[in-house]
Amino acid sequence: MGRSKRTSVAVIYNFPGEDEYEALRKKVKNGDVVSPTGDIKDLEGIATVQEEIDALVKGLQKEGFDARAMNIEDDFDRLFKCLTDPRPDVVFNLVEFFNNDPLLEDRVAALYDLLGIPYTGAPPLTLAICQRKALAKQILKAFRIPTPRYKLVKKKPVPKLTGLRYPLIVKPAWEDASAGVTDQAVVEDRAQLEKRVRMILAEYGQPALVEEFIDGRELGVSVIGNKNPKVLPIEEMDFSDLPPDRKAIITFESKWNPLSEIFHMGKLVCPAKLPRSIQRRVKKVALQTYQVLGCRDYARIDIRLDKNDNPFVLEVNPNPDLTEGVAFMASAEAAGLSFSEVLQAIVEEAIKRTPPPSPKASSNNADAPSEA
Numbered sequence: 370m371g372r373s374k375r376t377s378v379a380v381i382y383n384f385p386g387e388d389e390y391e392a393l394r395k396k397v398k399n400g401d402v403v404s405p406t407g408d409i410k411d412l413e414g415i416a417t418v419q420e421e422i423d424a425l426v427k428g429l430q431k432e433g434f435d436a437r438a439m440n441i442e443d444d445f446d447r448l449f450k451c452l453t454d455p456r457p458d459v460v461f462n463l464v465e466f467f468n469n470d471p472l473l474e475d476r477v478a479a480l481y482d483l484l485g486i487p488y489t490g491a492p493p494l495t496l497a498i499c500q501r502k503a504l505a506k507q508i509l510k511a512f513r514i515p516t517p518r519y520k521l522v523k524k525k526p527v528p529k530l531t532g533l534r535y536p537l538i539v540k541p542a543w544e545d546a547s548a549g550v551t552d553q554a555v556v557e558d559r560a561q562l563e564k565r566v567r568m569i570l571a572e573y574g575q576p577a578l579v580e581e582f583i584d585g586r587e588l589g590v591s592v593i594g595n596k597n598p599k600v601l602p603i604e605e606m607d608f609s610d611l612p613p614d615r616k617a618i619i620t621f622e623s624k625w626n627p628l629s630e631i632f633h634m635g636k637l638v639c640p641a642k643l644p645r646s647i648q649r650r651v652k653k654v655a656l657q658t659y660q661v662l663g664c665r666d667y668a669r670i671d672i673r674l675d676k677n678d679n680p681f682v683l684e685v686n687p688n689p690d691l692t693e694g695v696a697f698m699a700s701a702e703a704a705g706l707s708f709s710e711v712l713q714a715i716v717e718e719a720i721k722r723t724p725p726p727s728p729k730a731s732s733n734n735a736d737a738p739s740e741a
């Protein structure tokens with residue numbers, strides 16, 4: 370079906386400051402850094418934020434959309450202009466924080482709602498809940514969806530953690546992307562725990578989430594759609610190449626620092642090799658999670674299996690990363706969906722939510738064709 374006018378899509382993201390991968394690339398070019406793998410290509414293959422956004426815009430254009438990237442750079446006036454001058458038909462929402470504050474993420478989506486502009490991904494309430502890991506876990510618990518037992522520590526001193534069994538993991542309660550997660554986040558005793566909690570409270574200025582450590586396989590479960598949401602093939606982070614003195618977790622370093630050896634050691638496997646029965650359980654848990662937390666269009670749910678293959682939800686990522694070939698997109702590809710097809714499917718879901726023109730607007734519109 371041809372569109373009379375191409376649908377305009379504002380791809381809105383927030384990226385103030387310099388791109389670290391861009392800076393790294395310059396260093397590689399000048400020969401200032403050495404790759405820990407010995408192969409310099411491993412450092413060249415890293416995509417900058419700008420390149421990832423460009424790929425997404427190109428994908429949308431390929432599907433016939435009039436897509437444009439807009440970096441709001443922590444500037445409200447710029448954000449407002451992106452939404453009003455000219456007004457896009459739909460927003461592809463990639464904003465994850467504002468003024469360096471991840472708790473402002475939901476307010477940006479709320480602004481689209483106030484302006485009546487449909488946008489991709491989760492609504493403000495879901496973004497707000499999932500950004501607060503302990504709150505999301507509380508809701509999962511209420512629905513009997515398994516998530517590791519935990520305590521939220523808001524201030525010193527660390528209370529007695531009755532009912533929690535070591536080893537524990539300590540994470541900042543409101544972060545993403547493994548921020549604050551290092552090998553030292555996994556603690557074996559009270560002394561290590563107190564040290565780590567103090568560090569989180571002081572350096573992150575937010576509560577510390579203390580959680581039972583689930584020693585087992587790590588899965589990324591991607592879900593797409595609304596009316597009949599579908600679970601895509603499950604992805605696994607394979608830690609088997611890690612040296613024995615390293616913790617089998619996704620640390621900040623292993624996720625983001627290509628100059629560290631550990632970055633090159635984890636392998637993403639998709640689809641994960643899992644017995645059918647376990648796959649079914651994991652998918653069921655992921656779907657329930659998606660639904661009770663009000664996820665929309667697409668999401669990725671981090672799950673770990675314990676030694677007996679019982680799934681536990683670690684956290685929920687509404688509006689997950691859409692980099693081609695990894696995470697959500699790797700799962701979509703394994704399901705036979707191309708990069709641009711996925712983008713199109715997500716935008717089409719958002720377009721369905723276009724609010725009807727308000728009566729006030731149409732009655733004020735002198736040029737509107739008269740009613741039949």
Ligand SMILES: Nc1ncnc2c1ncn2[C@@H]1O[C@H](COP(=O)(O)OP(=O)(O)O)[C@@H](O)[C@H]1O
Pocket residue numbers: 517538540544545546547548550580581582583584587617618619620671673683684
């Ligand atoms: N309870 C846990 N048990 C085992 N590993 C965990 C646990 N919580 C977090 N991790 C490890 O830390 C990583 C980051 O934690 P996660 O809760 O997913 O936060 P983020 O939002 O930073 O991705 C996970 O991918 C996992 O490897």
Ligand SMILES: [Mg+2]
Pocket residue numbers: 546547671684
């Ligand atoms: Mg995670």
